Amino acid sequence: xxxxxxxxxxxxxxxxxxxxxxxxxxxxxxxxxxxxxxxxxxxxxxxxxxxxxxxxxxxxxxxxxxxxxxxxxxxxxxxxxxxxxxxxxxxxxxxxxxxxxxxxxxxxxxxxxxxxxxxxxxxxxxxxxxxxxxxxxxxxxxxxxxxxxxxxxxxxxxxxxxxxxxxxxxxxxxxxxxxxxxxxxxxxxxxxxxxxxxxxxxxxxxxxxxxxxxxxxxxxxxxxxxxxxxxxxxxxxxxxxxxxxxxxxxxxxxxxxxxxxxxxxxxxxxxxxxxxxxxxxxxxxxxxxxxxxxxxxxxxxxxxxxxxxxxxxxxxxxxxxxxxxxxxxxxxxxxxxxxxxxxxxxxxxxxxxxxxxxxxxxxxxxxxxxxxxxxxxxxxxxxxxxxxxxxxxxxxxxxxxxxxxxxxxxxxxxxxxxxxxxxxxxxxxxxxxxxxxxxxxxxxxxxxxxxxxxxxxxxxxxxxxxx
Ligand SMILES: Nc1ncnc2c1ncn2[C@@H]1O[C@H](COP(=O)(O)OP(=O)(O)OP(=O)(O)O)[C@@H](O)[C@H]1O
Ligand SMILES: [Mg+2]
Numbered sequence: 084x085x086x087x088x089x090x091x092x093x094x095x096x097x098x099x100x101x102x103x104x105x106x107x108x109x110x111x112x113x114x115x116x117x118x119x120x121x122x123x124x125x126x127x128x129x130x131x132x133x134x135x136x137x138x139x140x141x142x143x144x145x146x147x148x149x150x151x152x153x154x155x156x157x158x159x160x161x162x163x164x165x166x167x168x169x170x171x172x173x174x175x176x177x178x179x180x181x182x183x184x185x186x187x188x189x190x191x192x193x194x195x196x197x198x199x200x201x202x203x204x205x206x207x208x209x210x211x212x213x214x215x216x217x218x219x220x221x222x223x224x225x226x227x228x229x230x231x232x233x234x235x236x237x238x239x240x241x242x243x244x245x246x247x248x249x250x251x252x253x254x255x256x257x258x259x260x261x262x263x264x265x266x267x268x269x270x271x272x273x274x275x276x277x278x279x280x281x282x283x284x285x286x287x288x289x290x291x292x293x294x295x296x297x298x299x300x301x302x303x304x305x306x307x308x309x310x311x312x313x314x315x316x317x318x319x320x321x322x323x324x325x326x327x328x329x330x331x332x333x334x335x336x337x338x339x340x341x342x343x344x345x346x347x348x349x350x351x352x353x354x355x356x357x358x359x360x361x362x363x364x365x366x367x368x369x370x371x372x373x374x375x376x377x378x379x380x381x382x383x384x385x386x387x388x389x390x391x392x393x394x395x396x397x398x399x400x401x402x403x404x405x406x407x408x409x410x411x412x413x414x415x416x417x418x419x420x421x422x423x424x425x426x427x428x429x430x431x432x433x434x435x436x437x438x439x440x441x442x443x444x445x446x447x448x449x450x451x452x453x454x455x456x457x458x459x460x461x462x463x464x465x466x467x468x469x470x471x472x473x474x475x476x477x478x479x480x481x482x483x484x485x486x487x488x489x490x491x492x493x494x495x496x497x498x499x500x501x502x503x504x505x506x507x508x509x510x511x512x513x514x515x516x517x518x519x520x521x522x523x524x525x526x527x528x529x530x531x532x533x534x535x536x537x538x539x540x541x542x543x544x545x546x547x548x549x550x
Contacts, residue, residue: 091277095270102269106262111249133239134221136248140164141173141234142227145184153177153229155186170218170238178202178224178231191235195222203233210237283307291319299327338385344378373502380506383444384493387513399541401432405439406467409446413454422457424450428467435471435538437518445514445522446473448507449534453477455501456532471540478531487524511536 087093144158155161155175165171174187176195179202183192190210195203206222220237227234287303294301302323305316352371358364410426417424435442446465453463456479466474482490482497489495491512496505508522515522520538527533 090281091274094273094277098269098273099266102262102266107253107258108250111246111253114249115246133241133245134219134236135252136245137164137168137171137173137236137239138221138223138225138234139252141175141236142225142232144186145175145227145229145232147229153184153232155184157186167242168238168240170213170215170240172220172237174235175227176233176235178233181233184232187235188237191220191237195233195235213238280309283309284312287316294323296330299323299330334385337381341378341381341385344374345382348375348378377504377506380504380510383510384506384513387510387517398436399434400437400439400442402435402442402471402473402538403428403431403433403467405442406446406465406473409443409450410465413447413450417450417454417463420454421459422454423460423462424454424465425462426465426467429469433467433469433471434541435518435520436541437520437538441514441518445511445536446475448511449473449475449536452507453479453532453534455503456480471538473536475534475536476527476531477533478527478529481526481530481532482524490524491522 087096140158140160141155144156144161145153146156147153153175155173161173172188172191174191174195175184176182176187176192177184181192181196181198183196190212194208202224203222204224208220208222209216209218210220215238218238220235222233222235224231225234287308290301290303302320303316305313308316348371352368352375355364355367355371358367406426406428410424414424450463450465453475454477457463457477458479461478464474464476466476468474486497490497491508492505493509494505495509496503512522515536515538518538520536522537523535525533525535
């Protein structure tokens with residue numbers, strides 16, 4: 084059977100199974116055990132275990148003949164019960180007159196007949212003539228097929244099948260209805276309790292789903308949660324702490340490695356410069372520059388994640404002025420590669436809150452990529468709009484929609500035919516996001532890639548705020 088996944092359904096099923104056993108099956112068995120150990124008055128047990136069944140059999144045997152005379156018929160049940168209980172006596176009396184019905188035992192009726200003026204509803208007694216001192220008789224007023232009557236039984240003995248009868252009798256219509264109602268009510272309570280009890284867990288789940296590598300310091304508060312969930316919350320918090328420590332160690336390792344590599348690279352650069360000018364020297368110089376760039380990129384990444392506030396500058400920066408300087412620096416590089424680099428920007432300033440080095444790093448990365456992608460003699464366009472958006476537009480192969488989600492991942496590269504590490508765009512995204520901005524890629528109309536960097540614009544600079 085498939086395990087029940089819903090906690091409320093599980094609670095209800097277990098409760099119904101448990102209560103069925105507790106209400107209907109356990110009491111007869113416990114009673115039996117107590118009787119066996121003689122923990123209670125034998126008479127009480129005799130009543131509950133044997134005579135209840137005996138009385139029902141006698142009551143069911145009551146009939147009325149054509150003349151209206153009532154009598155106890157010898158039914159199959161009565162015959163087999165009497166056969167199994169040799170000392171069994173029984174009688175039925177009319178209510179009011181206490182007249183014994185035909186078929187009643189002569190030993191039992193006389194006492195009750197003498198009780199004129201008394202309507203005895205229930206009684207236990209012992210016949211003095213009986214040498215078995217534990218033998219008990221019971222009298223009860225009962226509903227029978229021919230109306231109310233007093234049923235008297237005496238000398239029933241306990242048999243094992245009485246237990247099954249007792250269990251069977253406990254499944255009466257009345258018991259079933261009252262059990263059904265209480266089961267319904269408790270099921271509703273279980274539903275409400277589970278739903279309400281687990282509501283804080285849903286809030287916690289929403290909180291946990293927000294946690295990413297930048298918010299690993301968060302911990303889940305266990306205050307509002309049911310106590311039973313504390314071990315789970317503790318485990319989640321411990322796991323978060325471990326992951327946080329691990330990530331911090333990794334970041335430190337990257338930062339330290341990059342930092343340690345700086346000095347040998349500087350030494351290497353100086354040594355290479357001393358080499359005789361040959362084509363091999365130029366190749367080695369290019370390789371060393373590449374290694375230098377990678378190490379610097381790794382350092383920037385480590386710096387960004389260590390100090391999340393690094394890129395958000397306290398003072399506004401004029402984006403247009405920054406872009407003019409960046410494009411001026413990179414235009415010769417583009418020309419060397421037989422491409423053009425152009426800037427399109429409003430004549431006035433556009434203010435954003437960002438450090439200049441961060442903007443330079445983002446835009447440099449995008450322009451480098453665009454120059455690489457742009458076909459020979461093409462034009463890479465850098466456009467700034469008044470809404471604090473930078474667009475870097477090329478007309479190269481563009482980026483397939485399926486790859487647009489991956490290009491910002493560290494070390495992801497489209498192919499090995501161009502030089503690069505695959506860190507440029509991931510650094511650009513980290514920086515843009517740290518400046519409360521965003522970065523996205525679209526297709527250039529007519530083909531190519533357009534990278535869009537958006538920043539929240541800030542109010543015009545007041546006179547007191549230095550740039
Ligand atoms: N303008 C573009 N046109 C086409 N593909 C691009 C463009 N910009 C980036 N890509 C693709 O995205 C990949 C990742 O770019 P990213 O800048 O992160 O790394 P890289 O340029 O390969 O190396 P790095 O920037 O670290 O030197 C590139 O390898 C390239 O395949
Ligand atoms: Mg790049």
